[in-house]
Amino acid sequence: MAPLLARRALLATVLGSAGRRRHPRHHAPAAARPSSGAGGEAEAEGPSRATAMLRHLLLKLRATGPVTVAEYMREALTNPGQGYYTRRGGIGESGDFITSPEISQVFGELIGLWCISEWIATGKPQAFQLVELGPGRGTLTDDMLRVFNQLPSVLSKCDVSVHLVEVSPKLSEIQALTLTGGKVQSNPEDKSAYMKGISKTGLPIFWYRDIQDVPPGYSFYLAHEFFDALPIHKFQRTEKGWREVLVDIDPEVPDQLRFVLSPSSTPATENFIQPEETRDHVEVCPEAGVIVQRLACRIEKDGGAALVADYGHDGTKTDTFRGFRNHKLHDVLTAPGTADLTADVDFSYLRKMTQGRTATLGPIKQREFLKNMGIDLRLQVLLQNSGDTATHEQLLHSYDMLMNPKKMGDCFHFFALLPHHRLVRPDKKHKPESKSPLLPVAGFAELLLQ
Ligand code: SAH
DSSP states (O other): OOHHHHHHHHHHHHHHOOOOOSSOOOSOOOOOSSOOOOOSHHHHHHHHHHHHHHHHHHHHHHHHOOEEHHHHHHHHHHOTTTOHHHHTOOBSTTSSBOOHHHHOHHHHHHHHHHHHHHHHHTTOOSEEEEEEESOTTSHHHHHHHHHHHTOHHHHTTOEEEEEEEOOOHHHHHHHHHHHHTTOEEESOTTSSOSEEEEOTTSOEEEEESSGGGSOOSSEEEEEESOGGGSOOEEEEEETTEEEEEEEEEOSSSTTOEEEEEOSSOOHHHHHHSOTTOOOSEEEEOHHHHHHHHHHHHHHHHHOEEEEEEEEEESSOOOOOOEEEETTEEEOTTSSTTSSEEEOOEEHHHHHHHTTTSSEEEEEEEHHHHHHHTTHHHHHHHHHHHOOSHHHHHHHHHHHHHHHOIIIIITTEEEEEEEOHHHHSOTTTTTOTTOOSOOOOOBTTBOSTTO
């Protein structure tokens, strides 16, 4: 089938399917970050956890002096013993923050459709890897795999495998339960993975701690609310030049942390601030830069694409470091380890860190991306097939959460890395009259009217 026809058929199958998650959400989802919702877990386990992590940090600060915000964030989120994601990872209505895949099944379905659409547009390679960075509860991948399963005739000859990059033992357990029903093998001998299993739909799934451990090959890399969880450095312009913001013990209040400025420049101020910088406060996430470099190298060499979805800006914002606990804003220096810490993603930095190895698309607002992917049609089909008022209301409420400009529609963005040849034919320069235009990339252009 011609790629365009194949894409139309695909669209009709996925958007028109009556399929609902096996575990439909009956409760209207809590609001996304930030909001005034409430949950119970953090209160129950808060104080002792806070003490353990805070004690650990106080010992460290007394021994070696102030630490960078990046070091503080890394400890608070992913310390192997006490980190927020390691021990708690409170994603969902009963946790600290809710994410789009948890709000609506349609989100993951449309991203599944995006991957298949790109796979078709690049000539249906014989195999592809679905690689998710920071999969949370595994819901996004689960919804995507359901879409793949609905397309047996399209994918029958394609060898699909799933690769999850996750540092949190607690969340990887939840992912295993969501995706395989809990039937997994730890430390398999044949792989660099720390766990493996078979999805409910029959696909092999592997877990890794680092993107470098994922085997090379044509892959779709997904990062939903992943980059915002990576440690940032914070800088402030002073009369004496750029200084790094550090975390120290407050000498006035026992066991309390405070921000201080480095007395002189640090290696980070030398390396991460651009000479042409005009802002007075800047946040930089070098770990995100390294991961994007790795993704760009892989996509340049083996093909595929990366789709990043997160809240963020294009190099304009200054102070976005914040904490969330029980769906409320939480002071970043209070009770570390009990709250999610996050900073907006700087898409201009990610673009720069591809070093021209791939083309980039976006950032484009979530509501535009999902509209281009056909969310309205999908909603109509689900509404027509929903028998009860509660489901009806839940579908409309979750659509509003994802699409409303005042909720998640405008502040979340989609950004893609694609091989250059996906956007410009290599021979275009020499044969500008060349027919057969390249297919537009779904989501970044309207899928339905192509
Ligand atoms: N994508 C999910 C979860 C977002 S929360 C969703 O949208 O619902 C961030 C996720 O990234 C968690 O799964 C967390 O454990 C994981 N994570 C955080 N830092 C990480 C790191 N350095 N390497 C791998 N995973 C990480």
